[in-house]
Amino acid sequence: MSPGTLTVYRWELRKLRYQKRTYLGLGLAVAVPIIFVTAISFRHGGPHDVAFGDYIDRSGLAVPLVILLFGAIWMFPLIAALVAGDIVASEDHNGTLKTILTRSLDRGQVFGGKALAAATYAVIAILLDGAVAIVAGCLKSGFNPLQSLSGTLVSAPKGLELVIVSLLVYLIPILAIVCIGLLLSTVTHNSAAAVVGTLMFSLLLQLIAILPGLGGLQPYLLSTQFNAWQGFLRTPTDWEPIIRAAWVCALYGLPALGAAYLVFLRRDVAGG
Amino acid sequence: MAADPPIEVRGLVKRYGEIVAVDGVDLTVQAGDVYGYLGPNGAGKTTSLRMMLGLIRPTAGNVRLFGRDPLLGVRALEGVAGFVEAPQFYPYLSGRRNLDLLAAYDGHGASGRIDQALATVELSDRAGDRVGGYSHGMRQRLGIAGALLRAPKLLLLDEPATGLDPAGMRDMRVLIRRLADEGMTVLLSSHLLPEVEELCNKVAIVRSGKIVYEGAIADLKRGAGATYRLATTDDERALAVCRAQRGLADIRIDHGYICFAADGTTAAELSQALVEAGALITMLAPETVTLENLFFSLTEGDTGGRSDGALETVPR
Ligand SMILES: Nc1ncnc2c1ncn2[C@@H]1O[C@H](COP(=O)(O)OP(=O)(O)OP(=O)(O)O)[C@@H](O)[C@H]1O
Numbered sequence: 244m245s246p247g248t249l250t251v252y253r254w255e256l257r258k259l260r261y262q263k264r265t266y267l268g269l270g271l272a273v274a275v276p277i278i279f280v281t282a283i284s285f286r287h288g289g290p291h292d293v294a295f296g297d298y299i300d301r302s303g304l305a306v307p308l309v310i311l312l313f314g315a316i317w318m319f320p321l322i323a324a325l326v327a328g329d330i331v332a333s334e335d336h337n338g339t340l341k342t343i344l345t346r347s348l349d350r351g352q353v354f355g356g357k358a359l360a361a362a363t364y365a366v367i368a369i370l371l372d373g374a375v376a377i378v379a380g381c382l383k384s385g386f387n388p389l390q391s392l393s394g395t396l397v398s399a400p401k402g403l404e405l406v407i408v409s410l411l412v413y414l415i416p417i418l419a420i421v422c423i424g425l426l427l428s429t430v431t432h433n434s435a436a437a438v439v440g441t442l443m444f445s446l447l448l449q450l451i452a453i454l455p456g457l458g459g460l461q462p463y464l465l466s467t468q469f470n471a472w473q474g475f476l477r478t479p480t481d482w483e484p485i486i487r488a489a490w491v492c493a494l495y496g497l498p499a500l501g502a503a504y505l506v507f508l509r510r511d512v513a514g515g
Numbered sequence: 516m517a518a519d520p521p522i523e524v525r526g527l528v529k530r531y532g533e534i535v536a537v538d539g540v541d542l543t544v545q546a547g548d549v550y551g552y553l554g555p556n557g558a559g560k561t562t563s564l565r566m567m568l569g570l571i572r573p574t575a576g577n578v579r580l581f582g583r584d585p586l587l588g589v590r591a592l593e594g595v596a597g598f599v600e601a602p603q604f605y606p607y608l609s610g611r612r613n614l615d616l617l618a619a620y621d622g623h624g625a626s627g628r629i630d631q632a633l634a635t636v637e638l639s640d641r642a643g644d645r646v647g648g649y650s651h652g653m654r655q656r657l658g659i660a661g662a663l664l665r666a667p668k669l670l671l672l673d674e675p676a677t678g679l680d681p682a683g684m685r686d687m688r689v690l691i692r693r694l695a696d697e698g699m700t701v702l703l704s705s706h707l708l709p710e711v712e713e714l715c716n717k718v719a720i721v722r723s724g725k726i727v728y729e730g731a732i733a734d735l736k737r738g739a740g741a742t743y744r745l746a747t748t749d750d751e752r753a754l755a756v757c758r759a760q761r762g763l764a765d766i767r768i769d770h771g772y773i774c775f776a777a778d779g780t781t782a783a784e785l786s787q788a789l790v791e792a793g794a795l796i797t798m799l800a801p802e803t804v805t806l807e808n809l810f811f812s813l814t815e816g817d818t819g820g821r822s823d824g825a826l827e828t829v830p831r
């Protein structure tokens with residue numbers, strides 16, 4: 244059988260299983276909802292200034308939504324960047340690019356496998372976080388009806404469905420972050436620089452949003468798209484932010500991905 | 516139509532800003548050659564090999580491996596294996612896992628060759644350990660094993676014995692010799708002269724990115740002529756005789772001996788002339804030409820060398 248992108252993909256996932264940083268990100272994704280639920284069990288009432296904050300005592304389904312809100316600031320971008328920023332740069336660090344690029348795989352296939360693996364990792368981390376948050380939340384506050392942002396009460400099964408589609412929509416900006424992480428990883432040849440750079444980028448966008456006079460940019464900032472899922476929590480569903488998230492994220496992610504691909508294809512492999 | 520040679524390099528140039536790492540290299544490696552690519556540190560050996568393996572883009576010129584351009588895709592590396600500088604692996608995986616990965620990236624039944632390759636480089640018993648804990652010599656051998664997975668017809672090795680202890684060096688050379696005897700074409704970069712002398716049938720000597728000599732080692736040594744060392748009862752008179760004698764070149768005094776370059780017949784004629792002049796010979800000994808002498812004369816002398824095999828020993 245001749246090797247291809249899927250061969251690289253499989254091996255990249257296998258390699259992730261042997262690396263500490265993999266478990267760092269996944270550990271964070273699992274630990275945060277558990278710590279959060281533990282914390283609210285001890286002090287009465289949640290953070291009141293945040294949407295759903297009042298509801299986390301009434302329905303466990305509000306817990307994953309609060310975590311999505313908080314996680315957008317730095318936790319989820321960090322988790323996504325942790326692997327995406329490392330996946331090319333670590334080959335530079337180990338000097339292994341020359342090892343794998345002199346086999347029977349074209350550079351494009353190697354890059355494709357890596358990009359898929361980085362995306363897979365981010366998706367798994369978010370879904371894992373969501374699953375833990377749902378379970379922990381329901382253990383604490385029960386599988387109860389959820390109050391939507393429009394004030395209507397949604398039945399628990401319907402609420403669970405909304406939480407799940409919210410998680411899925413949340414993956415859109417996460418994947419854009421993965422693309423940016425891949426670009427920095429490819430360009431900087433340095434894992435730490437790429438991870439920190441991706442995080443800085445995400446934080447800077449949030450700063451731009453609060454700068455006076457630049458508020459008009461807000462709908463088009465990548466950071467804003469982390470809130471698109473709230474469209475599902477309105478009755479009727481507000482599709483506008485969701486559709487905008489799709490194309491705004493594509494505008495951030497695809498050029499970054501394309502640039503990373505081209506750089507990887509053409510770059511000199513001189514180190515190592 | 517003759518088959519395409521394993522390596523054909525034409526006008527290869529690689530520039531890094533001001534530095535010209537490789538400066539117009541032409542070379543052809545024929546099937547069955549064990550080709551030595553010899554040069555001092557910074558001569559551009561590794562850079563040349565990187566271009567041959569398609570790892571970096573030439574500034575000018577081109578490389579063909581069995582007629583195919585490595586820049587146009589990885590198909591050019593079919594039947595080709597090797598590494599530049601120290602081979603590198605994933606430190607958190609075992610030696611065998613690393614080979615598993617490489618074999619998967621090779622396809623074409625490479626995974627069936629893993630055990631054999633590990634046995635060949637005598638790493639079978641350590642294959643389960645993480646590469647992070649391997650010594651330099653073990654990594655070097657794992658590099659060879661990785662190359663053998665591809666069942667190559669052409670092997671490119673960049674200073675494979677560097678950093679090995681004497682036993683490791685000997686094993687490495689024995690292995691390369693064996694692979695060559697099995698019919699593999701080998702390009703071997705080195706700054707170790709005995710290594711090239713022992714293994715290679717052809718050599719290119721490279722200095723500052725330029726090839727200053729290319730040809731058979733035998734020609735290189737023959738072309739240089741032998742040098743002799745002479746001591747007599749009257750060296751002053753002997754020196755005058757030497758200067759008058761036809762066929763002697765590069766006459767000089769070195770460590771109290773008269774040294775000169777000549778062929779055997781001329782040396783014999785000289786001995787007669789010396790006796791006739793009353794300078795009796797206490798010693799007349801040929802010095803074997805080492806590649807080392809040639810190497811230094813070629814790589815450090817201002818004039819460089821000529822590529823027709825008729826080399827002069829440039830005094831330093
Ligand atoms: N990536 C790079 N960037 C800048 N200069 C480089 C780069 N790679 C090589 N050079 C320069 O090119 C020249 C040739 O280097 P190269 O590594 O090819 O030499 P070498 O013959 O392999 O030497 P050695 O015997 O030390 O391995 C050196 O002057 C080196 O500094």
Ligand SMILES: [Mg+2]
Pocket residue numbers: 560561562600673
């Ligand atoms: Mg080198």
